Amino acid sequence: MFQLFAKNPAVGGNGATAAGLVGSYDTVATRVADFVDAGIETFMLQFNPFAQEMTRFAQEIMPRVRSLQLVA
Numbered sequence: 001m002f003q004l005f006a007k008n009p010a011v012g013g014n015g016a017t018a019a020g021l022v023g024s025y026d027t028v029a030t031r032v033a034d035f036v037d038a039g040i041e042t043f044m045l046q047f048n049p050f051a052q053e054m055t056r057f058a059q060e061i062m063p064r065v066r067s068l069q070l071v072a
Helices: 002-007 025-037 050-071
Strands: none
Touching: 025 050
């Protein structure tokens, strides 16, 4: 995976595009909202550990994304 990513930085470990959604909650929410504004409707996200990170994403990121969409 790391060799593939080193040769092709736009390809993620699962063979898909690596969006690089890292940073503060506000930063990640803004990036997700920007993708939505660009017409992206489906996201295939990976969380590790799955349950804890998925819950944190749902509780912290999604409300921020929704508030950004209300402003736009």
